[in-house]
Every structure is written in structure tokens, then in C-alpha cells.
Amino acid sequence: xxxxxxxxxxxxxxxxxxxxxxxxxxxxxxxxxxxxxxxxxxxxxxxxxxxxxxxxxxxxxxxxxxxxxxxxxxxxxxxxxxxxxxxxxxxxxxxxxxxxxxxxxxxxxxxxxxxxxxxxxxxxxxxxxxxxxxxxxxxxxxxxxxxxxxxxxxxxxxxxxxxxxxxxxxxxxxxxxxxxxxxxxxxxxxxxxxxxxxxxxxxxxxxxxxxxxxxxxxxxxxxxxxxxxxxxxxxxxxxxxxxxxxxxxxxxxxxxxxxxxxxxxxxxxxxxxxxxxxxxxxxxxxxxxxxxxxxxxxxxxxxxxxxxxxxxxxxxxxxxxxxxxxxxxxxxxxxxxxxxxxxxxxxxxxxxxxxxxxxxxxxxxxxxxxxxxxxxxxxxxxxxxxxxxxxxxxxxxxxxxxxxxxxxxxxxxxxxxxxxxxxxxxxxxxxxxxxxxxxxxxxxxxxxxxxxxxxxxxxxxxxxxxxxxxxxxxxxxxxxxxxxxxxxxxxxxxxxxxxxxxxxxx
Amino acid sequence: xxxxxxxxxxxxxxxxxxxxxxxxxxxxxxxxxxxxxxxxxxxxxxxxxxxxxxxxxxxxxxxxxxxxxxxxxxxxxxxxxxxxxxxxxxxxxxxxxxxxxxxxxxxxxxxxxxxxxxxxxxxxxxxxxxxxxxxxxxxxxxxxxxxxxxxxxxxxxxxxxxxxxxxxxxxxxxxxxxxxxxxxxxxxxxxxxxxxxxxxxxxxxxxxxxxxxxxxxxxxxxxxxxxxxxxxxxxxxxxxxxxxxxxxxxxxxxxxxxxxxxxxxxxxxxxxxxxxxxxxxxxxxxxxxxxxxxxxxxxxxxxxxxxxxxxxxxxxxxxxxxxxxxxxxxx
Numbered sequence: 001x002x003x004x005x006x007x008x009x010x011x012x013x014x015x016x017x018x019x020x021x022x023x024x025x026x027x028x029x030x031x032x033x034x035x036x037x038x039x040x041x042x043x044x045x046x047x048x049x050x051x052x053x054x055x056x057x058x059x060x061x062x063x064x065x066x067x068x069x070x071x072x073x074x075x076x077x078x079x080x081x082x083x084x085x086x087x088x089x090x091x092x093x094x095x096x097x098x099x100x101x102x103x104x105x106x107x108x109x110x111x112x113x114x115x116x117x118x119x120x121x122x123x124x125x126x127x128x129x130x131x132x133x134x135x136x137x138x139x140x141x142x143x144x145x146x147x148x149x150x151x152x153x154x155x156x157x158x159x160x161x162x163x164x165x166x167x168x169x170x171x172x173x174x175x176x177x178x179x180x181x182x183x184x185x186x187x188x189x190x191x192x193x194x195x196x197x198x199x200x201x202x203x204x205x206x207x208x209x210x211x212x213x214x215x216x217x218x219x220x221x222x223x224x225x226x227x228x229x230x231x232x233x234x235x236x237x238x239x240x241x242x243x244x245x246x247x248x249x250x251x252x253x254x255x256x257x258x259x260x261x262x263x264x265x266x267x268x269x270x271x272x273x274x275x276x277x278x279x280x281x282x283x284x285x286x287x288x289x290x291x292x293x294x295x296x297x298x299x300x301x302x303x304x305x306x307x308x309x310x311x312x313x314x315x316x317x318x319x320x321x322x323x324x325x326x327x328x329x330x331x332x333x334x335x336x337x338x339x340x341x342x343x344x345x346x347x348x349x350x351x352x353x354x355x356x357x358x359x360x361x362x363x364x365x366x367x368x369x370x371x372x373x374x375x376x377x378x379x380x381x382x383x384x385x386x387x388x389x390x391x392x393x394x395x396x397x398x399x400x401x402x403x404x405x406x407x408x409x410x411x412x413x414x415x416x417x418x419x420x421x422x423x424x425x426x427x428x429x430x431x432x433x434x435x436x437x438x439x440x441x442x443x444x445x446x447x448x449x450x451x452x453x454x455x456x457x458x459x460x461x462x463x464x465x466x467x468x469x470x471x472x473x474x475x476x477x478x479x480x481x482x483x484x485x486x487x488x489x490x491x492x493x494x495x496x497x498x499x500x501x502x503x504x505x506x
Numbered sequence: 507x508x509x510x511x512x513x514x515x516x517x518x519x520x521x522x523x524x525x526x527x528x529x530x531x532x533x534x535x536x537x538x539x540x541x542x543x544x545x546x547x548x549x550x551x552x553x554x555x556x557x558x559x560x561x562x563x564x565x566x567x568x569x570x571x572x573x574x575x576x577x578x579x580x581x582x583x584x585x586x587x588x589x590x591x592x593x594x595x596x597x598x599x600x601x602x603x604x605x606x607x608x609x610x611x612x613x614x615x616x617x618x619x620x621x622x623x624x625x626x627x628x629x630x631x632x633x634x635x636x637x638x639x640x641x642x643x644x645x646x647x648x649x650x651x652x653x654x655x656x657x658x659x660x661x662x663x664x665x666x667x668x669x670x671x672x673x674x675x676x677x678x679x680x681x682x683x684x685x686x687x688x689x690x691x692x693x694x695x696x697x698x699x700x701x702x703x704x705x706x707x708x709x710x711x712x713x714x715x716x717x718x719x720x721x722x723x724x725x726x727x728x729x730x731x732x733x734x735x736x737x738x739x740x741x742x743x744x745x746x747x748x749x750x751x752x753x754x755x756x757x758x759x760x761x762x763x764x765x766x767x768x769x770x771x772x773x774x775x776x777x778x779x780x781x782x783x784x785x786x787x788x789x790x791x792x793x794x795x796x797x798x799x800x801x802x803x804x805x806x807x808x809x810x811x812x813x814x815x816x817x818x819x820x821x822x823x824x825x826x827x828x829x830x831x832x833x834x835x836x837x
Contacts, residue, residue, distance in 0.1 A: 076710035091705035093698050095768040100694060105709045114691050 003030040005165055005196045006051075006065055006083075012058040013046050013220075020046040021057070024222045026215055028165065033187060033197045035207040035228075038217035039240055039493075040292050040458040044200055047217070048167055052085040053078040066164070079105060084158035085167040090150055092142045092157075099125040099138040101153055105161040128156040131193070132186045148179040155186060159195075166190065167198040172206060173293060184210055202291050204233045204497055216240055237497055241460065241489040256468060257282040260318065261452040262334075262421055264303070267312035272298040273476040276312070280421065285443060285453045287467030287484070289460065290496050295476040296456045297339065300423045303454075304336035305329040317420075330359065335419035337410055339426040339456075345410040348399040352389065353380035355398050356412045383412035387442060404428075404435025411442065422446060423454040428462060440466050460489045474499050513762040513814070517777040521784060528788040535791050542669060546738065548783040549676040550575070550731045551750070552776065555757040556683050557727035559775045560720045562758050563700045565767025566618060566625035568724050572750040573636035574610045578732035580640055581606050583649055583742040591655040599658070604729035610636065611725015612718065619717035633751075644744045651740040662737035672734050679730060683723075684772040692719055700767030756807050757782050762814070781806065 006028040013021040021043045028034045038044050049055040051063070053072040063070045065081055072078050078085070084105075092101050099118070102125040125138040134152045142150060151171060158166045172180045187197060187210055201207055207214060208228055216223040216239045223239050259282040267276040273295035280286050288296050301307035303314065305323040313320055316332055323329045329336070338344040346355055357364060357376045364372045364379075380394040387408045389401070398409060407427065414422065427443065428436040443466055447453050457463050463470055470487050472480040472495040480495040528535040535541075545552075554571050561568045582603050589595035610632070617628040651659060664671040687693035695716045698706040707713055736742060761778030763770030782803060789799045 075708040079709065091702060091708060093701035093705060093768075095701035096694070096697055100697075104694070104698060104711075116689050116691060116694060118689070 004028060004064070004067070005030045007063070008047070008051065009062045009064075011047065011050055011061040011063075013043075013050060013055055014058055020220050021050070022220045024217065024220070026222070027225065028196050028198060029213070031191060031194050031196055032212040033191060033199055033210050035211035035214040036198055036200045036217070037202075037204070037207065037214060037236060037240060039460075042217040042240070043220040044217055045169070046220075048085060048169060048198070048200070051078065051083060051167065079161060079163075082162060082164035083167065084161055084163035084165075086151065086154045086158065086169065086171065088170045088173060090147075090154055092150055092153060094141070094143040096142060097138065098136055098140055098142060098145070098153055101142050102128055102138070102157045102160050105157050124160055125156065128160045129153075131159060132156060132189055134182070134186065147174045148176070148182070151175070151183070152186065155190075159190075163195065165196045165198065167200070169200045170202070171199070172201060172203065180206070202293075202497065204236060208233070233498060234494075237493045238490065241493050256284045257450070261316065262303070263315040263318075265313045265315070267299070267302065267309050267314070269298065269302060269307065269309045271476075272302070272307065273473070276478055278471065278478070280452045280454065282420075282452055283447050283450050284468050285447045285455060285466050287463040287470040288454060288456045288473060289458065289463045289470065289492060290473035292458060294473040294496070296473050297425055299473070300336060300425055300454065300456055303329070303423060304334055306336075330417055330419075333418070333420035335414035335417055335422045337414055337422070337424040337427070339429060341406060341410050341429075345413075346398045346406060349397055351395050351397055352384065352401070352409050353377055353394040355409055356380045356383055356394075356416055359413060360416045379416060380412075383415065387412055387415075388438070402435065403431040404438060407431060407435075407439055408442070411439075415446075419451065421452045421454070423456070425456045426459075427455060427457065428459070436462070460492055463487075463492070464489070472496055514771070514774050514777055517760065517762070517774065517781060517810075521777065521781050524781070524784055524788065528784070528791065531788070532791040535788060540787070540791075542673065544783050544787045545676070545780075546670045546672050547787075548779055549672045549738065550735045550747075551753060551757060551783070552676045552779045553679050553727050553731040553734060554750070554754045555761075555775045555779050556679055556772055557724040558754050558758045559761070559763055559770045559772060560683070560687070560696055561625070561724050562755075562763045562765060563696050563767060563770040564717060564720050565700045565703070565765075566717065566720065567755065567765070568611075568614060568625065568629045568721065569751045569755075570610075570614060570629040570633040570636060571724065571728055571754055572747040573633045573640070574607055574725055574728040575732045575735060575750075576640055576744060576747050577610060577636045578603050578607045578729045579736055579742045579746075580644055580744065582732055582736055586654050586658060589655065591657050593657055595655060596657055596661050599733060603733050604726045607729025607732065608722050608726040611728065612722045614725070615718040615721030618721060619714040625721075640744050644742075646744050648744070649742040654736075654740070658737070659740070662740060672738060675730065675734055679727060680772055680776060683727075687772065692716065696720060697768065700769070702768075753782065753803075756803065760807060760810050 004027050006026070008024070008026040011021055011024045011026070012019070024043065024047055026036075026047065036044050036047070046055060050057045050061070051072070053075045056073070063072065065083070070081055072081070093104070096104070099122045103121045122138050129136055129138070129152070132152060132155060134149075136145065136149055136152060142153060145153065155166065171183060175183060187199075190197060199207065199211055211228055213225055213227055214231065214236070215225040216236065218240055260279050261282050262280040264276055264278050268274050276299060278286070288299070290296050298307055302309045303323070305325045305328055308324070314323060315321065321332060323332060323334070326336070347358070353376060357379060361371070364375050366372050377394065383389070384392050384394050389405050389408045389412070398406060401409065411424075424443070428439050431439065440462065443453055443455060455463065455466055464484065464487055467484045470482050470484060470492065471478050472482075472492055474496055479499050482491065525536070554575065558568060558571065582599055585599055585602060586595070589598060614625070614628055614632055617623050618625045661671065666674065687696065695706070695711045696719075698709075698711055699713055699716050703713065735747065739746065757778040758770065758775050759765060759778070760781055761770070761774030761776070763774065785802060785806060786799055789802060
């Protein structure tokens with residue numbers, strides 16, 4: 001048996017309503033680069049957070065580091081043990097110098113009143129950077145560095161901290177081609193030093209370049225570990241999909257009218273999306289999917305006037321229109337329900353009634369400009385009944401409702417603006433399965449009533465269940481368009497990961 | 507190595523410009539005596555602003571500073587009534603006053619760090635409590651120097667090389683604090699907590715201890731400021747410092763500190779104090795009514811802070827694109 005630097009066994013993690021990890025195993029061999037893959041929400045981040053001491057696993061988990069049982073209660077326990085995690089959003093101190101950032105981990109353990117030896121600190125930082133062969137001025141503030149350089153500083157910090165295992169979460173997502181090459185060089189150097197690496201990425205191609213082995217997670221479960229030279233991209237994709245969950249698909253294609261409500265022509269925004277052209281018909285549900293970071297949400301925000309495109313035109317009901325703000329979008333009959341309903345969609349400590357009436361308050365004033373409380377209440381009662389919000393008590397505060405019912409309140413709120421077009425981002429994120437089906441049904445009913453709906457979702461079964469038509473986005477472009485009937489998870493994943501359907505269908 | 511950062515150069519050049527204008531209006535301004543008087547007269551403001559800089563770098567705020575300082579002046583007054591007219595008494599005052607201030611500051615620190623109440627709420631509460639206590643103990647009565655021991659009066663009037671002891675105290679405080687910030691781990695932890703609280707905890711910095719430290723240190727310096735205040739005014743006035751906390755915060759913000767935490771420096775703060783001090787002095791020399799001074803000071807703060815906010819927004823925008831640009835892989 002190979003020497004394992006890390007073995008995590010029987011790791012489960014339950015969040016309220018969701019089992020994020022279910023008896024997961026992860027074994028990392030000494031000195032290897034180990035890739036960790038899975039769809040969005042497969043549990044990669046949760047697993048890493050357990051390893052990093054951010055989340056405590058459920059009872060029964062066993063973690064061995066260098067053969068010894070490890071106890072990781074706090075982030076610092078993980079770092080002291082020799083595990084450094086380089087998060088996607090980085091965790092540097094923008095206001096401190098490179099030298100301080102690199103050495104701070106080590107000094108964190110010193111007593112508060114010890115004196116700092118700047119000379120020694122700079123030397124240590126320079127040594128760490130030298131080992132990686134990346135010249136960065138250690139006197140500079142991290143604020144003044146590029147993202148790629150900041151990442152190198154993080155890695156240098158891990159080295160200075162004597163990390164034995166470095167976890168890199170999507171390290172290449174914001175790097176240019178040449179920067180990615182540099183990162184590969186650094187990874188080689190780390191490997192030569194005997195440091196093991198867990199590499200998380202959506203880009204399968206690059207995984208074949210850098211990793212020795214790969215582990216696949218799906219729906220919070222461990223699927224298996226494979227040697228890179230024994231597997232192929234296609235095989236991995238098949239392992240990643242094939243979800244057990246599926247939702248009933250109701251056919252309703254006969255109701256789509258021929259009237260085009262929304263049309264985009266060559267919509268482009270630098271760094272977000274490129275040359276997006278699409279048509280949306282009255283009564284149609286258009287699913288847009290792709291990996292996180294493929295530009296889906298940015299596109300939705302552009303349609304709603306929150307993210308100004310650089311070029312391209314938007315047509316509403318056949319006429320060219322300008323949507324420069326969310327207010328204008330609402331006037332044009334567009335509603336947008338963002339992904340994070342707690343932060344952006346609801347005023348949690350206010351009653352359901354107030355939440356529903358919020359976007360249409362201006363229509364509810366009496367001649368004295370006071371609020372018509374009765375009308376407001378009537379409208380809320382009406383929506384609560386129509387959408388079957390439970391419990392049907394409009395006086396409850398939004399935070400007292402379950403996730404699914406909160407989402408219904410958010411939808412009610414936007415329906416109150418009487419939109420022609422409803423854009424909804426991750427409609428069932430964090431909602432339990434029963435409520436998901438209800439939301440799906442609701443979206444289809446809305447489409448039946450003639451609203452054109454765009455559903456953005458990472459959850460393929462959901463996209464497959466509700467959409468009449470599906471667009472797959474990858475790196476800011478639409479790489480495929482398919483009808484809801486012909487689509488399958490494998491087909492979508494091939495496009496989302498590889499940009500083509502490859503051999504599978506031809 | 508540049509001694510001043512770009513922002514500090516900005517303030518410094520405003521100060522120089524102001525000095526030129528003021529000298530033209532009234533040549534008295536540029537005399538050494540006047541300038542030293544300005545610094546001496548603002549030593550209390552300076553010392554408090556230095557302490558406040560640390561609090562603000564961690565992302566906190568302390569609006570109780572003036573109340574804490576006043577409370578210590580009352581405490582020192584009590585000490586002076588009961589201490590013999592002996593050199594040792596001054597030493598005792600210099601030990602006891604900062605410790606008493608530190609105790610009061612620690613109360614703030616305790617509520618912020620341990621009970622996790624926002625600093626503004628905590629210090630508004632203690633501001634009210636301390637002020638109430640002061641009025642109860644003194645009945646709002648002013649005490650003048652006739653009751654002070656002679657040795658303290660001698661100390662107050664002490665000049666070394668023609669420069670008042672109070673000015674030395676200010677610069678000693680500035681040097682020590684600057685040293686703590688740059689050369690001790692606790693100083694760096696102060697910046698780390700303000701720059702990225704989450705990462706700071708991740709690398710093992712004890713956030714509670716850092717917060718407790720900045721508030722206790724603020725109190726400690728308020729104790730020193732209290733001695734300077736008594737020495738400068740030769741009196742103990744329960745209402746003498748009312749409202750000073752806002753000027754203190756203004757000086758720190760003018761000096762380039764960010765109220766959201768992470769940024770700030772002793773040099774910047776001293777320049778901020780100097781700018782406010784010179785403005786005030788200049789307006790007096792130019793014989794402009796005192797109520798205009800407040801308006802001018804307010805305007806300076808608004809302009810400086812807006813300028814900073816706009817600059818930050820620009821820098822932010824430059825950095826905001828992080829998504830991958832799609833290079834079609836032709837392979």
C-alpha cells in the first residue's frame with residue numbers, strides 16, 4: 001500500500017435540510033498531485049472546509065494525517081498540522097506587505113508582544129518566493145499585486161508555514177494562459193520538495209496535465225479514485241453526472257406562442273460573456289446552464305440592467321430597447337430573482353405582506369400619499385393563496401418561513417410587478433426536494449399563463465425538468481442549444497466541460 | 507524608500523499651501539513661537555488621535571475618549587489634593603493616570619471583544635456613564651490651579667531647549683506607538699484584523715485580544731492626555747473636552763485612516779492633527795469668527811474623505827474584472 005499523507009474516512013456533513021457529504025472517503029498519497037472533481041454542489045468545497053477546520057464533520061468521521069489520527073477543530077489546527085488551503089477568493093491581507101503576508105502564519109503563533117525582525121521576515125519571505133522561482137518585491141503591498149502574484153504569495157505563505165499538503169481551490173480560474181503555465185511550474189517545484197497537493201478544478205484538460213490521481217464526488221458521495229492515465233475526460237464526465245435524483249417532466253410544449261418577447265443580438269461584455277444571441281418566446285421556459293463562472297448570472301444581470309454590456313442590442317416585443325437600470329427593466333416588464341434570496345431578495349425581518357408589496361408600493365398610495373393598507377393586505381392574501389405559501393399567514397416574518405416558502409414569497413413579490421419576462425437564478429438553491437418540485441410546477445404554471453421564463457440553474461435534473469429549450473454556456477459563450485426533449489445530463493455536461501459533445505452523440 | 511505615502515504627501519502639501527496663505531495674511535503665523543504654541547495647544551488632540559488610529563485600523567471606533575480623558579483629569583485632581591508637594595507625586599501621577607485610563611478603556615474593550623457589541627454602541631454607552639459619573643463627583647465644578655501642588659505647576663511650565671515638555675510627551679507617544687505598530691506582532695495583528703478579519707482568525711490571530719488591546723491602549727493614552735490637558739489648561743474642567751471625540755476622529759480620518767478598518771498610520775494622523783490645528787490657528791490669526799472655524803473644519807473633512815472615496819472606487823473598478831476571457835481553443 002502506498003504511503004498516505006492524508007486519509008479522510010466516513011466523512012459526512014449535514015446542514016439543515018441538506019446532506020452535503022455522505023460517508024465520503026479521500027486518500028492522498030505522499031507527494032502526489034491529487035485532483036478533486038464533481039459538479040457544482042457535489043460536495044468538494046464542503047469536504048475541503050472539513051479538512052481546513054471551517055466545518056466540523058458529523059459524528060463518525062475519521063481523519064488521519066501522516067498516519068496519525070488528526071483532530072481539526074479550528075482553522076489553525078489544520079495549518080499547524082501542515083495543511084494549507086488556498087481559497088479561490090484568497091485570504092491575504094491587502095493592507096500589509098508581501099513579507100508580512102508570507103510570515104504572518106508563522107508569527108501568528110508567537111506571543112502578542114514579541115518583536116518583529118523585519119530583516120529576518122523579509123529574508124524568509126524572499127526564500128519562500130525563491131524556492132518557487134517567482135520574483136516579487138516583498139516590500140510591496142499585496143493591494144498592488146496582480147491576482148496571479150497574490151496567489152503566489154499565498155503559496156509562499158504555505159511554504160513558509162511548512163505545509164505538507166496544499167489545497168488549491170480553482171487556482172486557475174482567474175489566471176491568464178501564461179500565468180497558468182507559471183503555476184504548473186510552481187506545482188512541479190512543490191512536488192519535487194515532497195509537498196502533496198489537492199487540486200480542485202472544473203477544467204478537465206488541465207487536470208490531465210498536472211495531476212497524478214483523481215477523486216470524483218457526486219451528490220455528496222464518494223464515487224472513486226483513479227489514476228489519470230487510466231481514465232479519460234469522457235469517463236470522468238459519466239462518473240460526475242448520472243445523478244440519482246430526477247424530477248418529473250411535464251410536457252407543455254404546445255402552449256408556446258410564436259410571439260418573441262425578448263431577443264438579444266450579439267450581447268457582449270468583456271470578461272463576462274461574448275456574442276450572446278437568443279430569443280425567448282411568450283410562454284416559454286428557457287433553461288440556461290453551465291458551470292459556475294460560465295457567465296450565466298452575469299448575462300441575466302445584463303438583461304435586467306444591472307450589468308451594462310459593451311455591445312449588442314436587446315429587443316423587447318420586436319422593438320429595440322435600452323435597459324440601463326433595474327428600474328427601467330421593471331418598467332419594461334422584466335423581473336429578476338437573484339440567486340441569493342436572503343441577501344438580495346427578501347427583507348427577512350419584515351412580514352410577508354411588506355415583502356410582497358415592496359416593488360409596487362408606488363401603486364398603493366391614496367391621495368394623501370399614505371399607504372393603502374387594505375389593498376396591500378388584499379394583494380398579499382391573494383398571492384399567498386395563489387402560490388400556496390405555507391403557513392398562509394401574511395403577518396409572519398419572512399425569516400420564519402422555510403426556504404421553499406421564502407422562495408414563493410420572492411416570486412410573489414416579482415409577480416406583483418406583473419412581468420412579461422421572469423428571470424430566475426438558481427430557483428431551488430438550498431430548498432428541500434419536495435419544495436423543489438413545487439417551485440418547478442409553479443414556474444410551469446406561470447409559463448402556461450404566458451410569462452416568458454428564463455431559468456438559470458446548475459442543477460441539471462432541474463433544468464431538464466422545467467425547460468422547453470436549454471442553452472449551455474461555457475466561458476462566456478453559448479456552446480449549445482437543445483430542446484428540452486433531446487437533452488440529457490451527459491450531453492449538457494459534455495458541452496459545459498469540454499465545449500463540444502465529442503464522440504458521445506456523433 | 508519614500509518616507510511618506512502618496513496620500514500623506516497629499517495632506518502634507520495641503521498643509522504647506524495653507525501655511526503659505528496664512529503667512530501672507532499674517533506673518534506672525536510662521537514664527538517658531540506660534541508654531542510651537544499650535545503644537546502645544548493640540549498635544550491632547552494629538553495623543554488621543556494616535557490612540558484612536560489603532561482603534562480605527564481594527565475597524566472599531568471609540569466615541570468615549572473625551573469622557574475617559576475627563577474622568578482621568580478628575581481622578582488626577584483627586585490625587586493632587588491628597589499627594590504631598592514632592593517630585594515623587596508627579597511620578598505617581600504619571601503611573602496612576604494612564605493605568606486608570608487603561609482600566610476605563612478596558613471596559614470598552616471587554617464589551618466589544620467579549621460580548622461582541624459594536625464599538626459605536628459600547629462607547630456611546632460608556633460615554634454617557636462616564637460623563638454622568640463625572641458630573642456626580644464634581645457637581646460640574648471647575649477646579650483651578652490654586653489647589654495644585656507646586657511641583658506639578660513646575661512640571662507644567664517645564665521647557666527643554668525652549669520647547670514645552672508637553673510637545674515632547676506628544677512626540678514620545680507618537681514614536682512609541684509607531685514602534686509598536688511596526689515592530690511588534692500585536693501591532694501587525696491590529697492591521698491584520700482590520701485588513702481581513704476572517705483570514706486573521708484563520709492564521710491564528712486572537713481577535714478578542716487585539717480588540718481588548720486597542721481599547722485598553724486608547725484608554726492608556728487618554729490617561730496621558732489627561733495629564734497634558736491639566737498641565738496645559740492649569741485647571742480641571744468637567745466640561746472642557748466635551749465634543750472633542752469628533753475632532754479626534756476627524757483628525758484620524760483626515761490622516762488617511764479608513765473607518766472600515768485596515769488603513770491608517772501614525773504619520774498620517776499627526777499630519778491630520780496638524781492640518782486641523784493650523785486651520786484653526788490660521789482662522790484665529792486671520793480674525794475670522796470662531797463659528798466659521800467649525801464650518802471650515804467640516805468642509806475640509808468632507809472634501810478629504812470624498813476625494814479618498816472616489817479614488818478608492820476608481821481603483822476598485824480597475825481591479826473588478828476577474829472572469830476568464832474566452833480564448834477559443836482551436837485544437
